[in-house]
Every structure is written in C-alpha cells, then in structure tokens.
Amino acid sequence: MQRKSPKKVLPLSKVYALLESGPVVLLTTANKKGANTMPMSWHTMMEFEPPYVGCIISDRNYSFNILKSTKECVISIPTKELLKKVVACGNTSGRDTNKFKTFGLTVATASAVKAPLIDECYVNLECKVIDTKLVKKYGFFVLEVIKAWIDSKNKMPQTIHHQGKGEFMVAGKIIKTSSKKK
Amino acid sequence: MQRKSPKKVLPLSKVYALLESGPVVLLTTANKKGANTMPMSWHTMMEFEPPYVGCIISDRNYSFNILKSTKECVISIPTKELLKKVVACGNTSGRDTNKFKTFGLTVATASAVKAPLIDECYVNLECKVIDTKLVKKYGFFVLEVIKAWIDSKNKMPQTIHHQGKGEFMVAGKIIKTSSKKK
Numbered sequence: 001m002q003r004k005s006p007k008k009v010l011p012l013s014k015v016y017a018l019l020e021s022g023p024v025v026l027l028t029t030a031n032k033k034g035a036n037t038m039p040m041s042w043h044t045m046m047e048f049e050p051p052y053v054g055c056i057i058s059d060r061n062y063s064f065n066i067l068k069s070t071k072e073c074v075i076s077i078p079t080k081e082l083l084k085k086v087v088a089c090g091n092t093s094g095r096d097t098n099k100f101k102t103f104g105l106t107v108a109t110a111s112a113v114k115a116p117l118i119d120e121c122y123v124n125l126e127c128k129v130i131d132t133k134l135v136k137k138y139g140f141f142v143l144e145v146i147k148a149w150i151d152s153k154n155k156m157p158q159t160i161h162h163q164g165k166g167e168f169m170v171a172g173k174i175i176k177t178s179s180k181k182k
Numbered sequence: 183m184q185r186k187s188p189k190k191v192l193p194l195s196k197v198y199a200l201l202e203s204g205p206v207v208l209l210t211t212a213n214k215k216g217a218n219t220m221p222m223s224w225h226t227m228m229e230f231e232p233p234y235v236g237c238i239i240s241d242r243n244y245s246f247n248i249l250k251s252t253k254e255c256v257i258s259i260p261t262k263e264l265l266k267k268v269v270a271c272g273n274t275s276g277r278d279t280n281k282f283k284t285f286g287l288t289v290a291t292a293s294a295v296k297a298p299l300i301d302e303c304y305v306n307l308e309c310k311v312i313d314t315k316l317v318k319k320y321g322f323f324v325l326e327v328i329k330a331w332i333d334s335k336n337k338m339p340q341t342i343h344h345q346g347k348g349e350f351m352v353a354g355k356i357i358k359t360s361s362k363k364k
Contacts, residue, residue, distance in 0.1 A: 022204035022226070022343075039363075044204070044226035046238050046320050054236060054322065056228050080357075087361045133315060138228050138324070140236065142316075161343075161353075166361035171343075172354025175262075179269045179348030181221075 023159035024086060024168070027055070028074040029066040030115040035107060036094030037076075037118065038063050039086050041162040051145040053127065058139050062094040067141060071129040072113040075143070076121035080158040080170050085120075087166070111147050122157045124149040205341035206268060206350070209239070210256040211248040212297040217289060218276030219258075219300065220245050221268050223344040233327040235309065240321050244276040249323060253311040254295040257325070258303035262340040262352050267302075269348070293329050304339045306331040 022044070028037040038061060046052035053075065057064050067073055078086050085103045092099060100107055100118075107116035110126045117124035126149075131142035151157075161169040204226070210219040220243060228234035235257065239246050249255055260268050267285045274281060282289055289298035292308045299306040308331075313324035333339075343351040 042227045044236060044238065045224045046322060052320070054226060054320075056226065083357065083359065087359045091360070091362050131316075131319075134313075134324075137313075138234070138236075140228060142320070158354075160357075162361075162363070163356070166359045166363065168357045168359060170354045170357060172340075172352045174345070175265065175342075175350045175352060177265065177269045177348045177350060178273070179344075180273050181344075181348065 022161065023077055023171075024162050026076040026078060026086065026089065026118060026121065027057070027063060027067075028076060028115045028118065029063050029070060029072070031066050031070060034098065035100065035116050036062060036066070037089055037099055037105070038094070039090040039162075040075075043075075046142060051125075051148075052130070053125075053143045053145060055141055055143065056139050057141060064139065067129065068132070068135065070114065072115055073127050073129075073143070074110055074113060074115045074117055075125040075127055075145075076118040077123040077125075077157075077159060078118075078121045079154070080160055082120055083160055083168060086160065113146075117149060122151050122154055122159070204343065205259055205353075206344050208258040208260060208268065208271065208300060208303065209237070209245060209249075210258060210297045210300065211245050211252060211254070213248050213252060216280065217282065217298050218244060218248070219271055219281055219287070220276070221272040221344075222257075225257075228324060233307075233330075234312070235307075235325045235327060237323055237325065238321050239323060246321065249311065250314070250317065252296065254297055255309050255311075255325070256292055256295060256297045256299055257307040257309055257327075258300040259305040259307075259339075259341060260300075260303050261336070262342055264302055265342055265350060268342065295328075299331060304333050304336055304341070 024039050026037045027040045043055035046054045088103045089099050106119040108119050110117050113126045125145045126147040127143040130144045134140035159171045208219045209222045225237035228236045270285045271281050288301040292299050295308045307327045308329040309325040312326045316322035341353045
C-alpha cells in the first residue's frame with residue numbers, strides 16, 4: 001500500500017541545482033574575431049557511438065550566435081586545479097574579454113574544427129552541431145563528437161560539478177559494481 | 183600561437199563515460215500493470231523555472247512506451263546507501279520483475295502523477311512530458327517538473343554518478359567560489 005511522502009515540499013526554483021551535477025565543461029567556439037570559451041553544466045549524452053551530446057546554451061550568451069552560425073565547437077573537461085579559471089570564464093563575457101589571454105589558458109589547434117583545444121583541460125572533444133530543432137525553443141543543440149583527446153597520464157581526474165550559486169562538488173571516490181550497463 | 187595538442191587520441195566509444203557524470207536518477211513510470219523504475223544517467227536541466235529536464239530513454243527499455251503513452255513520471259535521486267538497489271534495478275526489467283517488491287523500495291503517493299515517489303531516495307520530482315519532438319530520433323523527452331520533494335534532514339547527500347561499465351563516482355567535497363552564475 002502506498003503512503004503519503006514524509007518529505008518536505010521543495011521550491012521548484014531549487015530543482016535545477018539538484019540535477020545539473022554533471023562535470024562542468026568549457027564550451028569553446030571561434031569566429032573571425034577569435035576564440036571564446038564558457039563554462040557549461042547543462043549537457044547530456046544522447047548516443048554512445050557516434051557520441052552525441054545535447055546541451056543548452058542561452059541566447060543571452062555570447063557563444064550562442066557563434067555556435068549557431070559556425071556549427072562547431074570544442075567541449076573541454078577541466079579538473080579541480082582549474083576551478084578558479086573556470087569561474088573567471090563564467091564571470092566574464094567574450095564580448096569584451098579575451099578569456100584565454102586574460103586567465104592564462106593555453107590553446108592548441110583542433111584537427112577538424114576551427115575552435116581550439118584547451119591544453120590545461122583533462123579532455124578535449126571536437127564537435128559539430130547536427131540538430132538545431134530545439135534551439136529556438138530551448139537553446140538545445142545536438143552535437144556529434146568527431147574527435148576526442150584525453151590526458152592519459154591523469155588517472156584520477158577530479159572533475160568539478162556545479163551545484164548552483166557557485167558551489168562545486170569535487171569528484172569523490174570510485175566504487176565498482178556488478179552493473180551490466182555500458 | 184596555437185600548437186598541436188600534446189594529448190593522445192581517445193577512441194570515440196569511450197567519450198560517453200566522460201560526460202555522463204550527472205547524478206544517477208531513478209525514473210519511475212506507471213500503467214495498469216503497476217509501477218516500474220529504471221536508473222538513468224543521461225539527463226540535463228533545460229530551464230530554471232519552471233524546471234525543464236531533458237532525458238534520453240532508449241526504446242529498448244520497458245519504460246519507453248509507458249512514458250510515451252502516459253506522459254508522466256517521477257525522477258528520484260538516490261544516494262550512496264542505495265547503490266546496490268540502483269544497480270539491481272538496472273540489471274533487471276519491469277517486463278518480468280516487480281522491482282519495488284524484489285529490491286525492497288518503499289513507494290509513496292505522488293501529488294499530481296500516477297507514478298509513485300520512492301521514500302528511500304533523497305529527492306523525488308513529479309514530472310509531465312511536455313515535448314516529444316526528438317523522441318523518435320533520439321529517445322529524447324522534455325519533462326517539466328511540477329512538484330518536488332526533498333529529504334531536508336540530509337545535509338550531505340552523497341549522490342552517485344555513473345562513469346560507465348558499472349563504475350560509480352561518489353560525490354566528494356564541496357568548494358564555494360565567487361561564481362556569479364545561478
């Protein structure tokens with residue numbers, strides 16, 4: 001038999017911070033004016049292989065129009081050591097700041113897109129936009145990862161996970177289970 | 183000047199495990215035959231308020247057709263203590279198993295949807311499907327959270343984050359920063 005939940009009602013405005021705890025990534029785009037990067041937490045895998053990634057970019061972000069028109073980007077995964085720089089990238093805009101120069105991030109040439117890789121990040125993923133059907137309504141882009149780069153020397157990457165209002169959870173210990181899932 | 187990345191190429195098949203580290207959730211649906219739940223890691227926030235959540239459910243999952251037809255579900259967030267039960271829910275199917283009974287999960291009545299809440303979970307979110315445009319192509323459902331429940335006594339919820347092949351990262355320590363973002 002079902003009973004009434006013993007839990008307290010949570011304001012709907014607090015829900016997002018409970019769910020968005022995937023790793024914070026840096027989304028890098030490039031156009032004639034140069035390259036720019038922004039932190040992003042609202043993303044999900046959509047397919048294993050080829051890897052599709054869905055992500056939300058607000059049209060208030062400088063990156064929105066660049067991604068929409070160039071249809072290319074790089075997703076980089078930073079670790080704990082980069083947290084201050086990641087926050088600095090989020091507190092500024094590419095409209096008036098060269099974030100790579102200002103915050104000391106080293107760019108490297110990608111193989112298949114114009115946006116650069118970020119050396120200090122644990123992983124770099126070169127992506128093409130493959131579906132824009134939900135961009136107008138939600139800012140939801142579907143990306144295909146076409147090339148992936150990893151720092152294979154980093155065996156314990158401490159990714160960072162935004163939990164709303166500037167609080168970040170740092171990846172903790174790993175547990176192995178008998179899950180049969182990929 | 184840009185230089186070539188010093189990193190190694192990563193097989194594309196390994197990309198998904200790097201990005202899916204949002205909290206594992208249990209997605210619960212219900213139809214005439216009863217309620218069923220499945221673990222899910224592929225989800226993203228899409229809007230702050232009202233909270234929209236996008237998620238991928240494969241059409242191979244028993245839950246797919248139920249969600250598609252009932253347009254309702256509950257998203258529950260388990261913590262570390264529930265890991266074994268979460269894995270057990272993923273290793274079985276609602277086609278032939280009553281997971282709540284078999285694995286000892288306590289259901290509670292939701293306020294606005296027929297699918298039940300799960301008491302043992304830290305958070306329960308009642309959801310309605312609001313957009314199915316990308317369901318056929320990707321299994322991507324857009325949900326609106328219409329009611330949220332939280333265990334407010336749990337101040338340090340150790341969420342679990344699937345990293346592929348049965349490895350789970352347990353939420354680690356929290357760092358506060360000067361981020362201006364929500």
